[in-house]
Amino acid sequence: MEVTDLKTRHILYAAIFVVGVVVFAATTGPAQLSVLQVFQAVGVHLPFVGKDFHVSSLDEALVWQLVMPRICLGLLVGAMLASAGAAYQGVFLNPLADPYLLGVASGAGLGATIVLIFLPTALSWSFNPLPLAAFLGAIVSVLLTFALGKAAGNVRNASSLLLAGIAIAAFFTAVQTFLQQRSSVGQIQDVYSWILGSLATAGWSDVTLILPYVVLTVLILVSMRRLLDVLAVGDIEAQSFGVKASTVRNIIIAAATLGTAAAVSVSGLIGFVGIIVPHMIRLIAGPSYKRILPLSILYGGGFLVLADYLARTVLYPEEVPLGVITAFLGAPFFLVVLRTSKRLV
Amino acid sequence: MKKEFHPAASVAEYLSKCVKATLCVLPLLLLLTVNSASASVKSAPLQRGHATAQDFAVAGLEAQIAHRGLVKTHNSGKKSFPVTITSGGYREVIPSRPTRILCLSASSTQMLYAIGALPQVVGVDKYSIYPKSAPRTSFTGYETSAEDYLPLHPDLVILAFNENSMVAQLNALHIPVLVMPAASNIHSAYIQLLQLGAATGHVKQAKKEVVKLNSSLTHIALRVANRAKGLTYFIELSPSPLYTATSDTFIGSVFSLFKMKDIADAAGHGSNYPQLNSSYLLKSNPDMVVLADTVCCGQSPALFAKRPGYSVLRAVRTHNVYGVNDSAASEWGPHTLVEFANYLSGVLLRKYKSMRPHVFSVRHKAASHGGESGFSTTKRNN
Structure with missing residues (x-):
């Protein structure tokens, strides 16, 4: 009973944090709108009560078309990366594992690079192929990682999968670098902007595009949170509990990869969220995945909304790439994790 | 050791500083004088006196080039080469x-x-x-x-x-x-013209070209006169991420000919080509938008208007979003320069009234036709 209370309390705090960050990011942005104006601009879009709100078209566009999609996408991508990071760390029993471990980043990067270099006018198409190419790239690279890992030996052995991931990432990165080297300066700039990640041009279409993937993945990961705790004691011990470690591992990896690929396809490669947030939660709530996974979803979303808030306000009216902000916060944190990782896992 | 004071040395130092400062400022002053002198006379017969003033401007540029050591001929300038x-x-x-x-x-x-x-x-x-x-x-x-x-x-x-x-x-x-x-x-483009003239043995032609170019630009600016003064603009160099140029760039200096204001100037902290926040673009609400990413990124005024939230921009509502060749922002040759300045002056002459709906009666006309102009209060219909 006491444990449940503790868990509920942690979830309550996390929910308050998320709501607080969302309200803060929506109302204190550089647009300098009052809290009332922001609530009215959002209220206009609410069913039944919308008619009662009056707001200028400029304010409405600012809040509803530019700020709110960024916040919603930040919540989704942050939740996805943090929970996938936590899941990867649990599966591979490695505190420094992140969602990009099995080649998602290099595959998505190659997919995006191909579109940016060979289809430079794709942004003007009615259907933007960039997210699709990044998504496919990510999926292909992870499938190759699995195939290579299996060929190298035993997929049940996590280290052969990790090594296969490193090899595939190196190969895809080499192809990407080769393509970049043969492109123009402007295209290289586009590729780097994508690699650094951004929510700057987020629209509602991006939110609806990844929403199903994120919801599905998050549901699978949360439902398997207890099994992740069992995996932590080792494959043989897990077997004695009646858990088939390799099956659990494959389902979790597949779900986390699918969700990460979807998130990356619209936001680019936002680093460190998948490492910072789960470790922060371990420090707060302990090593059990029963708490880490739900809290990763909430704190991950909140953290990315906060990081994106900094990205659009620190040098306003200029934008700072989101990846720079998360890495700026993440790098010092990484050192702390390295120093304390013995206690954490 | 106490430093001794020599009145003669101080005066010499002071005079030397004055000369240096004058040499730096002279070309700009002369160009400004030429522009304002020609702007005050509105018809063609000014050419004779005007050409002389342009020559002075070139002389000022040459003085600056010599002072900064940008072109140095050997043999006391008797021969063009080596240079x-x-x-x-x-x-x-x-x-x-x-x-x-x-x-x-x-x-x-x-x-x-x-x-x-x-x-x-x-x-x-x-x-x-x-x-x-x-x-x-x-x-x-x-x-x-x-x-x-x-x-x-x-x-x-x-x-x-x-x-x-x-x-x-x-x-x-x-x-x-x-x-x-x-x-x-x-100004830097003029200096490059004179440097290329010296490097290729075409010093006289380069001077003539600077005079011709400056004269053309003065006349283009003169056509628009003060009609576009104070109008705000936004130059788009790439849509995602949203890169722009401040007025402290070559393309920005063309807009400055018409005394227009760049909304990105507040953003140029570290770079003259900053990545801009979309909210800032909406909040600044420029009178005119120029898309210099039509080739690289296939952008067009129609696509610009379709982006989330952009439909409320004044430039979109008044149809003052223009797609131009990317070279307008990436090249600084005389042909591109005159062509873009001419294009811009044509647009400004035709549309400057629509860009100032608060000054001219376009807003009222639009309202009478049932169109929505400016940023009126809207109510959502569910």
């Missing part, structure tokens, strides 16, 4: 009049053509599309080895940037090389 040119952070001695020039910058190609040096050119890069008669090659200017250029036997190579340490590579092969970097304003 030392300092540009883009590099100093280069050109021993004799070049006859086999390889030009790997589209803007420099336009300048060479303008000053009559094209017959000395044996090759230009593939991006040099003007003039059509230029001997185009497949070079991009990003070649990794100077060896690639050797089959053309160039005796002068002109670059826009020192990619792959090309300056050092060409120097090792004893081939003179000039780096003519992107001009940050029209």
